[in-house]
Amino acid sequence: MSYLRDMINATTETCRDRSEPSIAGQLQTPIAPHNESSCDQPPSPWSDLREVCGLLNFKVPNQLHLADEQPFQHTLIKAGQHAHCIGQQFDMLYLVHAGFLKTVTISDHGQEVVLRFPMKGDLLGVDGIYSQHHPSAAVALSDCDLIMLPFQKLTSLGRRITELENIIYQAISRDLVRGQLLTCSLNGLTAEAKVARFLVSLADRYGQLGYSSKSFNLQMTRQEIGSYLGLSLETVSRTLSALSLLNLIDVRRRTVDIINAAGLKTLRRLPPSYLSARSSMRKQLH
Amino acid sequence: MSYLRDMINATTETCRDRSEPSIAGQLQTPIAPHNESSCDQPPSPWSDLREVCGLLNFKVPNQLHLADEQPFQHTLIKAGQHAHCIGQQFDMLYLVHAGFLKTVTISDHGQEVVLRFPMKGDLLGVDGIYSQHHPSAAVALSDCDLIMLPFQKLTSLGRRITELENIIYQAISRDLVRGQLLTCSLNGLTAEAKVARFLVSLADRYGQLGYSSKSFNLQMTRQEIGSYLGLSLETVSRTLSALSLLNLIDVRRRTVDIINAAGLKTLRRLPPSYLSARSSMRKQLH
DNA sequence: CGGTCGATTGAGGTAACTCAAGTGCGGTGG
């Protein structure tokens, strides 16, 4: 089995050299969500098509010969390292098997902009298909276990297995739809609503993966949340405090507990101005 | 040939019934950009694969049997009509052959949000692949000539013609990349920069199609521009006036002339506050 | 000719940004 370990380490080098903790120190936080029960043993270093389709959250085609296909290799990257860098040649997609990442790009200002926070089941690198070069970078926010999907191999498989081809198209389109949803949320929502929906969205995603949708750790900084939502980090911080005051959530540093999920979902704007009322309310409470 | 006309009219009905000029009266403006020379005769109602690939701006594969394939049918829709509606079953993509559209979706507020302004060479309906239902609607802002690309037919062709398959993947990915670019522009840009870049982007697209990139007509209302850029229609209007005062552009109603393209591209924010300075400057000029 | 709709412009309010100070935690080195 040692040759497997070697191969994995070899592939891990892909982008490791460039993964200096340059922009906004990529935090070396412990790791993923609360429950770590399944992370004791190292993850299986290979995944077959069936597992890939399941992770992507699509119904697995009931075709026997799926199992015949040669499996896909994993790559393990540590927090702060890149799965792919901006400008890098595109040759494969990555499917997140475990861990938490951010995808970023550089705006014309030279500012880093967070595009997405991929986690288990999400696809990385889809935006590289067009120009054959990645316009964005994927940075691990925690140690990550990624399944490498060489694009040529994937599409040639899809040519033989129509169900797989459909899954590929649908997975790519899903990325596009999610981007549109983000665009809609960025416009015309107050900062409170943005942050509230962001938390609900995160909670839902954790829930779908079997983790607690009530209590989780934020893997990203306020800065990164702000970049993602189009807000300043101070506004994110203030808003989190306000939501906490409203008893909708409980925040302490990176730890978030959702108290009133329904309230978060329907929140449009804070009653009067809870942000300035904070100090006075604080005094009342004491 | 009359049966062709009949078929076209038949397919045009797809969504015509729902195309009431409901939201924000979809304007019955004359039509497209300035130069109308090529629109005298009705467009050819069929396009082959070669033409489709060319329109998509991809190198046409040098394979002879491309010409053998049965061609794709066109559909003509009038300004205000829908190519597809929200929630409608997905079964085909549309390639814009002529005309100008907007794609919109409904935010959680119930507000209409403009996602894109597709024009010649752009693909419609890609976001419908995922859930097999269109999450957005495509509304014609001028009379349009669309090429219908039944998705099943397209992908089965792609299975036989690898180059075509690549083009499909790349075209879909391109849509995604464009969405990301929009997201980047929405965050962290001032209203002036947003509007300026929007104009430059429009001008470039017209230029690439062989139209004038200096002088063109806006096909959409201020309202729609604002929705697209995340601004109020008043801010769009004011900003256009300000850009005009700075001698970067000339605007009269829907007519735009780019005077200083370089200046528009590099604009970050207006010198001091040109928006409030307007009235005083106006007086100085008189 | 009035009616409608898009566009312009003004006035005023406010949400969110910027700048800045202060806190708490974690890591490092004496």
Added chain:
DNA sequence: CCACCGCACTTGAGTTACCTCAATCGACCG
């Protein structure tokens, strides 16, 4: 072990860019 330092975060104060509300204007249409 403790002191120091860095970094993420919190919180405050002041500013401003943009929104909202509202009036006016111009074009187009019946």
